[in-house]
Amino acid sequence: MIDKLEMFIALAREEHFGRAAAAQGVTQPTLSAAIKQLEDQLGVMLVWRGSRYRGLTPEGQRALDWARRIVGDTRSLRQEMRAAREGLSGDIRLAVIPTALTVVSDLTAGFTEKHPNVRFSVQSKTSAEILDMLENLEIDAGLTYLDNEPLGRVTTVPIYDERYVLVARADHPLLSGPVRWGDLGDVPLCLLTPDMQNRRIINQHLAEAGVDVDPQIESTSVVVLVSHVLRSNWATILPVRAAEIFLAGSELGSVPLIKPDASHTVGLVAPHREPFTPVLAALLARARGLSEIGIA
Amino acid sequence: MIDKLEMFIALAREEHFGRAAAAQGVTQPTLSAAIKQLEDQLGVMLVWRGSRYRGLTPEGQRALDWARRIVGDTRSLRQEMRAAREGLSGDIRLAVIPTALTVVSDLTAGFTEKHPNVRFSVQSKTSAEILDMLENLEIDAGLTYLDNEPLGRVTTVPIYDERYVLVARADHPLLSGPVRWGDLGDVPLCLLTPDMQNRRIINQHLAEAGVDVDPQIESTSVVVLVSHVLRSNWATILPVRAAEIFLAGSELGSVPLIKPDASHTVGLVAPHREPFTPVLAALLARARGLSEIGIA
DNA sequence: CCCCTACATAGACAGCGTCTATCAAACCCT
DNA sequence: AGGGTTTGATAGACGCTGTCTATGTAGGGG
Structure with a gap:
């Protein structure tokens, strides 16, 4: 079930059966079957069918919201259990607006010393892409503008004011x-x-x-x-x-x-998922620390 | 995966492998295997093992929180899709303190007319049991005291003041x-x-x-x-x-x-799960309606 | 000390998911 | 308009995983 929800999320993101299948590491027929079974189990059409992907039905859109929560929480569960097993570890996937790229080192400094088993993966994205990727569970947190544009259901930690x-x-x-x-x-x-x-x-x-x-x-x-x-x-x-x-x-x-x-506030953005996983909690704490000592 | 989480929740609730298995409609070896595989997949011990059930490990306790969320959200997904398919339908499982049992009919009146496919299942429980069952996903909502005792992460709608x-x-x-x-x-x-x-x-x-x-x-x-x-x-x-x-x-x-x-406030208690499923939203709306016209 | 309860283990079987191969339809470009 | 390409659905084979029954083993209680 959770695998099917993951495939469904991938399909909604890629808007293409073949690409979504590749992203999930399965073949296209497998993903097609998974979506079909998901529709059967839920008893509703999720995707407009044709010989092409034509978007989600309204029910599909609602289902997508739930799927993101369920899959996200499942990942949190796994991550937290791993943290319990071997201390803070794993990857933190960050997406950062280009003008804040130099701040990432302030965030990672100290953090990697304290938690040597945590790896960071940082990519440069626009603020809109960051919010998208956050929704799609493609990143764990973002570094972007906190004011000016509507944010979704996320936790924010201001870090500095851009001048x-x-x-x-x-x-x-x-x-x-x-x-x-x-x-x-x-x-x-x-x-x-x-x-x-x-x-x-x-x-x-x-x-x-x-x-x-x-x-x-x-x-x-x-x-x-x-x-x-x-x-x-x-x-x-x-x-x-x-x-x-x-x-x-x-x-x-x-x-x-x-x-x-x-002046525009830049800070950390993370999905609002109570309770936070240990790694994310540590990252947010680090960001709050930065904001207090006023790195700007 | 989700089935295993359901079994895990059942085990934590029943505190007994055999009873939990029966509650899930599987045999005891099946449930034992499911728990073991869950532990393997998460890489941590969830349950203190002996020849008897001896409670959850700390990791098990944390995992239980996530499991409840994941399973609860999954049920919400299914319920909402069914509502989309055939209108508001399904069961609403209510638990009610004995002194509020007569109020249930105020809640169901009108509701069942508007939504003929919705069935109610009402059981009389103590307020502590109601909160427990809400956590364990055994009921969808409760009718109980809103003041006086600590409530968990729930949505409450006051309905009337007891005199x-x-x-x-x-x-x-x-x-x-x-x-x-x-x-x-x-x-x-x-x-x-x-x-x-x-x-x-x-x-x-x-x-x-x-x-x-x-x-x-x-x-x-x-x-x-x-x-x-x-x-x-x-x-x-x-x-x-x-x-x-x-x-x-x-x-x-x-x-x-x-x-x-x-005077003590009595009202509806439901798990706080954004967004609410259509049936639950309708029930909460009905409760708010009752509170406004002052049925007491 | 024996028996009973409670959980783990073993082995058989069925169902489900995944793969490769192939098909049908729609789109695109000349 | 027509051939080629892209896109998703379908078919059939294979392996894995979950479930069952039967049985083993370890504590706890009388």
Whole structure:
């Protein structure tokens, strides 16, 4: 039964029988049969049938919610029992917005010393993808914006407040003093792509300052932005925490962006599943510790 | 997996392999094997082994919490899918304290008209048993006291406030006017047994009034109390809602018990499981409706 | 000390899940 | 419009797992 629910979740996520089967490590007929049996046992159609996957029925959508809970709780059970057996161990799968990637090391530092059997798997994703993956049980926790966008049924731990700086080569004329958002009208910029929340935040502040920008370079990667800034006359806007790793000993400089002193809270997001598994509880505790000592 | 968790829950409840197996409709070796495999899969001991059942290990206790959630959610999934298929249907298993048994008909009235495919199964239990059965998934909801005793992770809907009357044959000397708790010192009484919360409440009010009672007749059944009162010179103390069904056209009379005007909230208790299944949601809605029109 | 209760173990059997191979339908592109 | 491709369903074989009955073994009680 639980296996079938896992396959059902995979199907809803992949929207494709073949891919879902591959993701579950079974063949396509096996997954097809599992879904059919699930429908038989529950007595309702879960998936619109045709010669293609055409989405979930309303009942399928409701069933998906329950399936996620059941499968998630089952994983929690297994994980907690393993923790009881061999101490904190296993993988923590994290997804992180690009501008918070440098904060992950603050989170893992100390944690891995205390719990040497815990492995981390960190991937860079957009904030929307992070919430999706959290729902689909593809990650255990996320590091993303806590305000601004609706979060689901999750537990959040704020860690720091993002503040923004303009980053450019040290000889850039704007670097002599604080820069207002409104000053950026004609500055050549590299920015993150508009599907990313950081970019939407920046767009919003620029718009409020009456500025309209049209970046020549857009990317989902901060590294791409910085390497462009390094090699040319461009500037970029980055959160302090994302920028500082590039500033030490480089030819780059930065100045705070003011008016307004924009600030957005970034923190840990985890599925709200009472009680928390020991590993997750430890991670959340670590995040609360970070927030208290004020790493930003 | 889910079957094994069900067996594990049954074992924890029955504290006996044979009885748990019978409760699950399997033989004892099957259940033994299931528990053993569960322990193997989770990699921990769940049950203290000997030639007898000797309780759960700490890990078993934690696993039991998860198992209850997982099994409960699975049942919710099935129930909700059946509701989607054939409208509200199925059984609602209720456990009710004896003094609230007459209120059940208020709850079921109208409900069964609207939802003819819903069956009710009502059993009379003590408030402690009700909370136990709620945890063990043996009932879907309970009707019991909402104050006074600690409730677990449950949803509660208050329905009415219990108020107390003295019940005796119509010719009983005390029935001429309101009676104070303190007047009951030498009155021969029949009361519920001391393991029942109603009795503990009554004891408390009597004690506060400085009265010490020693009932000659104790029972877990209100019917037993009333039949004794009918046939002899005894009196009993009952909530209004429990008493009134016996008063109409009988040789009995009642007077309010005052000083203090004691009152205890009774209502519906259901496991807190988001989202609620359609039947349970409907039942809770019905209970809220009752509370609003003030059936007491 | 013996018997009874309680749980574990052994072996047989059935049902279910999974695989490979194949089919049917719908979509896509020329 | 038609051939090729993609997508999911179906068929049949095989192995695993869960369940049963029968039996063994260890404590507990009289």
